Amino acid sequence: MVLKLEHVTKRFGHFTAVDNLSLIIPKNEIFGFLGANGAGKTTTFRMILGLLEPSGGKIGWDEMQLNYSTSHLVGYLPEERGLYPKLKVRDQIVYLARLRGM
Structure with missing residues (x-):
């Protein structure tokens, strides 16, 4: 898959984050990154x-616009792993992958 971001901006009120x-x-x-x-x-x-x-701006995968129906194509493990903080990172990744049938 090709990930493409075009002129993406994100503002929170008057603050521009991206x-x-x-x-x-x-x-x-x-x-x-x-x-x-x-x-x-x-x-x-x-x-x-x-x-x-x-x-x-626009964000897309292989010319598909990213939205709820395409979000299953990507996984995300944030730095702050609040859900299972005592579980090793590898074990958490394996567990979450199995939940998704991987």
């Missing part, structure tokens, strides 16, 4: 996953 971000991640690429605290990394991932709606 400003006009465009990028393409080709199929089979390993991609790292680095930046300082507050740079918009988590906000961007949440928009990619459909957990937050962009204020502007």
Whole structure:
């Protein structure tokens, strides 16, 4: 799958968390998203996953617009794993993958 962000912006009131971000991640690429605290990394991932709606721009997978019906194509494990905090990361990933039939 190709992930494409076109002129994506996210505002919270008067604060702009992500400003006009465009990028393409080709199929089979390993991609790292680095930046300082507050740079918009988590906000961007949440928009990619459909957990937050962009204020502007488009996000798509292989030309499909990302929405609730396509969100099952991507998994997300946030840094703050509040659901099972005592479970090892590997065990949590395996457990959640099995819930999804993987």
